[in-house]
Amino acid sequence: MSLSEEAQKRLADVVELQPTKNAELQDQWGMEGGSEVHQYLESELGDYYYRDENSMICATPEAEEIVGGGDVDTGERQVAGTELQRQIVGVLPGPDEEPQSVVATLHAVESETDAEVDDVRSALHSLTDKGLVKRVRKTVPTFRLAIERDRIVIDTGEE
Numbered sequence: 001m002s003l004s005e006e007a008q009k010r011l012a013d014v015v016e017l018q019p020t021k022n023a024e025l026q027d028q029w030g031m032e033g034g035s036e037v038h039q040y041l042e043s044e045l046g047d048y049y050y051r052d053e054n055s056m057i058c059a060t061p062e063a064e065e066i067v068g069g070g071d072v073d074t075g076e077r078q079v080a081g082t083e084l085q086r087q088i089v090g091v092l093p094g095p096d097e098e099p100q101s102v103v104a105t106l107h108a109v110e111s112e113t114d115a116e117v118d119d120v121r122s123a124l125h126s127l128t129d130k131g132l133v134k135r136v137r138k139t140v141p142t143f144r145l146a147i148e149r150d151r152i153v154i155d156t157g158e159e
Contacts, residue, residue, distance in 0.1 A: 003044070003045075003066070004044075007044045007045060008066070008067075010025075010029060010040070010044070010045065011045055011048055011059070011063055011066065011067055012067045013025065013028050013029070014041075014045065014048070014049055014057060014058075014059050014063065015059040015063055015064055015067040018056075018057065018058045018059050019052055019054070019056035019057065019058050020056060020057045021055075021056060021057060022034035022035075022037040022038060022057070025037045025041075025057065041057070045063075047060070047062070048060050048062060048063035048066070049063065050129040050130050050131060051129070052079070052080065052130070053080050058130075059131075060130075060131030061077065061131045061132075061146060061147055062131065062146075063131075076151050076152075076153055077131075077132065077147060077151055077152055077153070078153040078154075078155060079130050079132065079152075079153075079154060079155070080154075080155050080156075080157070081126070081127070081130075081154035081155065081156060082123065082154075082156060083113075083156050083158065084109070084113055084115050084119060084120070084123045085123045085126065085127055085154050086154040086156055087109045087112050087113060088105060088109060088120065088123050088124065088127065088133075089127070089132065089133075089145065089149060089152050089154060090109075090149070091105065091108035091109055092105065092133065092143060092144055092145050092149075093144040093145065094144065094145050094148065094149060095134070095144060095145050095146060095147060095148065097144055098144070099134075099136040099142035099143050099144040100142055100143060100144070101140055101141070101142050101143075102117060102120055102121045102124060102140075102141070102143070103117060105120050105124065105143065106120045124143050128143070128146075131146055131147075132145065132146055132147065132152055133145060133146055134146040
């Protein structure tokens with residue numbers, strides 16, 4: 001997806017201000033309301049942002065790479081998540097490996113959890129929204145890590 005000059009500038013704002021909310025971007029972009037911001041984000045920057053567990057707007061790793069001029073961020077990515085999401089990150093194939101299906105992921109974590117297929121599917125989609133997992137479209141959706149496993153920290157809030 002190629003971005004217009006305006007979209008690139010606004011994406012840089014999202015990266016700089018993250019985590020942020022509609023009202024802050026509304027002020028930054030001189031828009032009339034939060035719904036206008038939401039509409040812009042969805043139509044122009046949908047692949048480059050996600051909302052965290054507090055509904056704050058955050059940039060994906062790809063967005064940060066674009067804004068950084070193509071420099072790949074090699075730093076750690078820490079996000080809030082669930083124990084199931086942490087387990088899934090531990091078993092998913094790496095960024096350069098063959099992706100696996102939801103069912104294969106369920107089988108890989110079933111010795112550690114009593115999760116159902118819908119729980120795993122939901123966790124995979126949440127990790128995709130956070131930019132940590134990449135969904136690969138085949139006959140059925142398959143998944144693999146978007147960034148290296150050792151760069152991901154899922155804070156479950158449990159000690």
